[in-house]
Structures are given as structure tokens and as C-alpha cells.
Amino acid sequence: METVIKTIFRKKLLTVSLLLLTAIMGSAFLYQQKEWKAPASADAKKNPLIADAGTLTAGKTVYVKECQSCHGKKGKGDGPSAKDLDIPAGDFTKAITQSQSDGALYWKISEGRKPMPSFKKKLNETQIWQSVVYMRTLKQ
């Protein structure tokens, strides 16, 4: 009797362990899929603009018109359209975004990734760099 119970218990333990392992590996895989990284060449690109008053004003204009609906007034990802997105629009006040290079941010804005649209046809290069400069003011 005791051995029967032991066997059942062991079998259950094996099933539970296997399930747990699958869950852990599955979420690690999903997490990997989710990471969004600019290619090294884009990451190394330097911003040709400096953060003077003109650039900041221009960057704000682009941001308010094209980005704020999702990313929110202060970049917290809480714009009026954010609630309709499948995934959060991120939080630009945080290091996870601010620690990325200007080149990496430029690349992400140009390329987009669903549900974020690509802006390389809608904005010119200067406007994209201006929006990167403006994004830096959202840092907390």
C-alpha cells in the first residue's frame, strides 16, 4: 500500500515538475520575443541636432501631433489611445527607455513595431531626430 502511494506521489511530482518547467521555458521564450533591440549600426548613430530652444520646440510639435495620443503628455504611456493598444506603450520617464542611445530611439521611431506605426514615411529625418531630443526632456 505504502509503495503504491509513493509511486502515485512520484508520478504527480514528475507531472508537476514538467508543467512548471514548460511554463518557465515558455515565458522565457515569450520574453525574448518581446525584447525590441536596435541593430548595432543604428544604435551607434549620432544625433546631428543639439537640444537648443528651436529643436526642442520643433520636437514638441512633432510629439504632440504624432506621439502623444499613445505615449501621453509626459511620456508615461497613458495617452487617450493607449487603452486601445494590445501592449503598453512603455514609459519614457524610465531608465529602460532613457538609457538607450539617440540612434536606437531614432531607429525604433523610424521602423515602428506593431501596434506602434513606422514614421519613416510620415516624418523626415530631422523631425525624427527632433522628437528624440524632445523625448529626453521626459526623463524623470
Ligand code: HEC
Ligand atoms: C498608436 C500608438 C503609438 C503612437 C502614435 C506612437 N507610438 Fe511609440 N510605441 C507604441 C507602443 C505600443 C510601443 C511599444 C512597442 C513594443 O515594445 O513593441 C512604442 C514604443 C516606442 C519606443 C520604444 C521605447 C523603448 O523603451 O524601447 C519609442 C522610442 C517610441 N515608441 C517613440 C514614439 C514616437 C517618438 C512617436 C511619435 C513620432 C510614437 N512613438 C508614436 C505606440 C505608439
